[in-house]
Amino acid sequence: MALSVVGVVLCALVSVVSSHGYLSSPASRNSAWRFGFGTQTNYNDNELYCGGREVMHSQNQGRCGVCGDNWRLSEPRPHERGGVYGKGVITAQYRSGQVIPITIRISANHGGWFEFRLCNNNNPRARDSQQCLNKQLLTFADGSRGTRYNLSRSLRGDVTVHVQLPPRLSCTNCVLQWTWVVGNTWGICSDGRGKVGCGPQETFVNCADIQISPKRGFQKPTTTFNKNKNNFLYPRVSLVASVWFAGLVATIERDLEEDVLQTVVFLQRESIPDQDLFIRGGISESLRPPGCSSIVESDPCAIDMNTNLLGTIQHYEKYNAWRVGDTRLDWSGAQPGQDVYQGIPAEGTPLVWTTNNVLSPGYQELNT
Structure with missing residues (x-):
């Protein structure tokens, strides 16, 4: 027992x-x-x-x-x-x-x-x-x-x-x-x-x-993307007359037409020896829909985002100056606390648009 x-x-x-x-x-x-x-x-x-x-x-x-x-x-x-x-x-x-x-x-x-x-x-x-x-x-x-x-x-x-x-x-x-x-x-x-x-x-x-x-179709802009007004997608004077840039624009055009919401990445390309091209993105001020403001912290149209640290050497100082304190993809304004480079303050998000869907063409791992 x-x-x-x-x-x-x-x-x-x-x-x-x-x-x-x-x-x-x-x-x-x-x-x-x-x-x-x-x-x-x-x-x-x-x-x-x-x-x-x-x-x-x-x-x-x-x-x-x-x-x-x-x-x-x-x-x-x-x-x-x-x-x-x-x-x-x-x-x-x-x-x-x-x-x-x-x-x-x-x-x-x-x-x-x-x-x-x-x-x-x-x-x-x-x-x-x-x-x-x-x-x-x-x-x-x-x-x-x-x-x-x-x-x-x-x-x-x-x-x-x-x-x-x-x-x-x-x-x-x-x-x-x-x-x-x-x-x-x-x-x-x-x-x-x-x-x-x-x-x-x-x-x-x-x-x-x-x-x-994002759910497909969520927060669809209330305005169209006008080729004549969007100076980022269609610059009046192209800095890079290349197949690479034309392909980038074509990809963005297609995604906008298909209503695929975007996140952002930073692209750096050497245009001529020892001179880097930093593509500045965000969205053109002229395309800001009604109800959206340039007050980034409270703007319901600004999108939460993050950017990765590419490096800490002098070569990346320009990029890091824009990156520090930038947590919202905005329409025009900078966020409080964004950095400066050689006395020039950041003005917003210095990034190119790309899809955030890993299954879609144009996805880049840098934005994850």
């Missing part, structure tokens, strides 16, 4: 310890290696539980790393942007407003609930922020508009839910956060009763890097 009791106790302990799971689709930073993304291997990818229940709630006062690491670890923590596993590898691509399936692989189900959050942070060097994630608590696409999925204890293996992406959100690098608060520990409920699933619980958190493209 004593041996039987011991056996039951040991089984219960094993059951609690094996309550693990991970975000498998879109593949999370901790599990992307399993799905052919070439990321750092993590054999403990189903154990991102904030250091464990006791560590999280007794030592860290209920705090957890943004992506499931022990809160006490120095930043960036291993699974956060800039950490060992947080390399910004995109594991899924969606459209604005799309209903997307999300799959969680559960090794042992002890109930509880899921939540999903989204942070639109296109700066690859910016650290993950729970404050940013809390701005977009995603709703489920089951008609309830609820934000919390109660996990039935009868489910095993892959658990798939469907959530609604925001209709007016697009990004080259969004962070999707999955939170699973398990319901397997006895505690005190809000009404004072004691019950399994109440009080501080074991908590799992994973992050995935995803891309959301």
Whole structure:
């Protein structure tokens, strides 16, 4: 009889310890290696539980790393942007407003609930922020508009839910956060009763890097692109009379006619030996639709964007002067804090338009 009791106790302990799971689709930073993304291997990818229940709630006062690491670890923590596993590898691509399936692989189900959050942070060097994630608590696409999925204890293996992406959100690098608060520990409920699933619980958190493209036709300009007025696409005096420039213009013309929304990249080309041509983009002031303003920070027509650091040597000083502080593709005005080059202040976005859809012609990796 004593041996039987011991056996039951040991089984219960094993059951609690094996309550693990991970975000498998879109593949999370901790599990992307399993799905052919070439990321750092993590054999403990189903154990991102904030250091464990006791560590999280007794030592860290209920705090957890943004992506499931022990809160006490120095930043960036291993699974956060800039950490060992947080390399910004995109594991899924969606459209604005799309209903997307999300799959969680559960090794042992002890109930509880899921939540999903989204942070639109296109700066690859910016650290993950729970404050940013809390701005977009995603709703489920089951008609309830609820934000919390109660996990039935009868489910095993892959658990798939469907959530609604925001209709007016697009990004080259969004962070999707999955939170699973398990319901397997006895505690005190809000009404004072004691019950399994109440009080501080074991908590799992994973992050995935995803891309959301604008929905086709969203924010269509209310004006046409006039060849005679667009000095960028059709300069009166062309600096580069070449097949390359003509091809670039043809690509932009086609995308504009097909209503493909654009993001921006910076193009540098040597026009003559030792002289670089820096193509300045943005959108012609004459083409600004009604309701759009040159106040970049608050302009609803300006588009969130980020630009990559090309280099730090003197050769790139001109480019970096325009790049610093430029986070919005604007119609004309500069943003507060944009840099200067040899006393000349930046005036806006110094970039060429290109598609942000990796499947479309003209896509360039520089803008990701």
